[in-house]
Amino acid sequence: MACGNDKEQEQDRRVDGIKASIRVVPDFPKKGIMFQDITTLLLEPKTFKNTVDLFVERYLGRDITVVAGIEARGFIFGPPIALAIGAKFVPLRKPQKLPGEVISEKYVLEYGTDCLEMHVGAVQPGDRALVVDDLVATGGTLCAAMNLLERAGAEVVECACVIELPKLKGSRKRCCLLIPFKWTRPVPSPDPLCVDPRLIHRSARRPPSPSRLVNLNRSSFFLCFPGSVPGMGLFGSFQSKKWEGMNRKECRKKCPNGYTGSYHKISGGGLRAQADGSTLCMRSTEPSQQNSSRNPMPTPMKQNYRNSWAISSGACSEEARAVELLNKGNFDDWMEEQLMNMALAMLLVAGCGCSRALKKMEITSLVTQRGDRSRTCTEKTSK
Numbered sequence: 001m002a003c004g005n006d007k008e009q010e011q012d013r014r015v016d017g018i019k020a021s022i023r024v025v026p027d028f029p030k031k032g033i034m035f036q037d038i039t040t041l042l043l044e045p046k047t048f049k050n051t052v053d054l055f056v057e058r059y060l061g062r063d064i065t066v067v068a069g070i071e072a073r074g075f076i077f078g079p080p081i082a083l084a085i086g087a088k089f090v091p092l093r094k095p096q097k098l099p100g101e102v103i104s105e106k107y108v109l110e111y112g113t114d115c116l117e118m119h120v121g122a123v124q125p126g127d128r129a130l131v132v133d134d135l136v137a138t139g140g141t142l143c144a145a146m147n148l149l150e151r152a153g154a155e156v157v158e159c160a161c162v163i164e165l166p167k168l169k170g171s172r173k174r175c176c177l178l179i180p181f182k183w184t185r186p187v188p189s190p191d192p193l194c195v196d197p198r199l200i201h202r203s204a205r206r207p208p209s210p211s212r213l214v215n216l217n218r219s220s221f222f223l224c225f226p227g228s229v230p231g232m233g234l235f236g237s238f239q240s241k242k243w244e245g246m247n248r249k250e251c252r253k254k255c256p257n258g259y260t261g262s263y264h265k266i267s268g269g270g271l272r273a274q275a276d277g278s279t280l281c282m283r284s285t286e287p288s289q290q291n292s293s294r295n296p297m298p299t300p301m302k303q304n305y306r307n308s309w310a311i312s313s314g315a316c317s318e319e320a321r322a323v324e325l326l327n328k329g330n331f332d333d334w335m336e337e338q339l340m341n342m343a344l345a346m347l348l349v350a351g352c353g354c355s356r357a358l359k360k361m362e363i364t365s366l367v368t369q370r371g372d373r374s375r376t377c378t379e380k381t382s383k
C-alpha cells in the first residue's frame with residue numbers, strides 16, 4: 001500500500017500530466033484571451049481517466065447525492081464522476097434548452113451576462129451537491145450554479161473544476177459572498193454621495209433608466225468586487241454632475257461621514273448609488289484597499305464590514321474591461337454595463353433576503369493554468 005508521500009507523488013504526476021495535456025490557444029475566442037482547451041486532454045484516455053479519478057477519490061464516501069454539471073464542458077467531467085460516486089447527474093443548462101419547468105439564475109460574464117437553468121424537481125431539499133465544471137475564471141458561473149442548487153434546498157458541498165485561472169487565486173473564497181449589510185445609523189438623506197444614474201457626467205448613449213434599478217426601500221447594501229488591482233478603483237471614474245469641479249476636501253466637507261476617495265480619480269474603488277431610497281456601495285475587497293489612509297472606509301462601513309453583503313460580479317475581469325474601454329475612449333459603454341450589473345446585484349440581494357449566512361465557495365481545482373507555461377496551440381499542432 002502506498003504511504004502518504006507516495007500517494008502525493010502519484011497525485012502530482014497525474015496533475016502534471018493533466019496540466020501538460022491542456023492546450024492553450026491564444027486570442028480565442030477574442031484577442032487577449034488565453035483559451036484553455038480541454039479537448040486535447042480528452043484525446044488522451046489515461047489523462048482523462050486520471051482527471052475523473054482524482055475527483056472521484058476526493059468525493060467518494062462524502063454522501064454526495066447529486067453532481068450538477070455546468071453546460072457545456074461540465075457535462076464532460078460531471079457524468080463519469082456522478083456514476084463513480086453513485087450520485088445522480090443534473091445538467092445546469094443555458095437558457096431555453098430544458099423542456100420542463102425550470103428555475104433560472106442570471107450571472108455576469110467577462111462580457112455581458114448569461115443565465116443557467118435547472119429543472120424543477122431534479123434536486124430535492126436535503127440533497128448534497130457537487131458542482132462540476134472544466135474551469136473557474138471569475139467564479140460567476142459557479143456562483144449561479146450554487147444559487148440554483150441552494151434555491152432547490154440542496155447543500156453545496158464543493159465546486160470541482162479541472163482548471164483554475166490564476167487571477168482568481170487568493171480571492172476565490174471571497175468571490176461568492178453575499179452578506180447582509182446594516183448601517184449603524186441612517187444613511188443621511190438626501191445622501192450627497194449618491195450617484196444618481198441620471199446625473200452621470202458622461203452621458204451614456206442610452207441613459208440607464210432609474211426604473212431598471214430596484215427599489216429596496218431604506219435597505220443599504222455594500223457591494224464588493226473581488227480581485228481588484230490595488231490602486232485601481234473599479235468605479236473611480238464615475239462622476240456625477242453634482243460633484244463636478246469639486247475637490248476631495250470640498251466633497252468631504254459636504255459629506256463628512258461619506259467616502260469620497262475615488263470619485264474624482266481612479267484610486268481606490270468605491271461607489272454609492274442611490275435608487276429610490278436604496279444605497280449601493282462598491283469597493284475593492286482587497287484588504288489593502290479596504291481601510292488604507294488613501295482609501296479610508298467610512299465609519300459605518302468599518303464597523304459593519306463583517307456584516308455586509310459582498311456580491312461577486314465577475315470583478316477580476318471588470319477592471320481589465322474598464323481599462324480596455326477607457327483606452328478606447330469608450331468608458332460610457334462599460335459604465336452602462338456596470339449599472340446593469342448593479343441592478344442585477346440588487347435583484348440578487350432582494351431575491352436572497354438579508355438573512356443568509358456568509359457563504360463560502362470552496363473550489364477544488366486540479367491545475368492552475370498559466371498561458372505562458374502550458375503547451376501552446378502552435379506547439380501542439382506542430383507535433
Ligand SMILES: O=P(O)(O)OC[C@H]1O[C@H](OP(=O)(O)OP(=O)(O)O)[C@H](O)[C@@H]1O
Pocket residue numbers: 070071072073074109110133134135136137138139140141142314
Ligand atoms: O468563472 P467564469 O468567469 O464564470 O467562467 C467559467 C465558465 O466559462 C466557460 O464556459 P462558457 O461560458 O465559455 O460556456 P461553454 O462551456 O458553453 O463554452 C467555462 O466552461 C466555465 O463554465
Ligand SMILES: Nc1ncnc2[nH]cnc12
Pocket residue numbers: 033034035036037135137
Ligand atoms: N481562458 C478561458 N479558457 C477557456 N474557457 C474559459 N472560460 C472563461 N475563460 C476561459
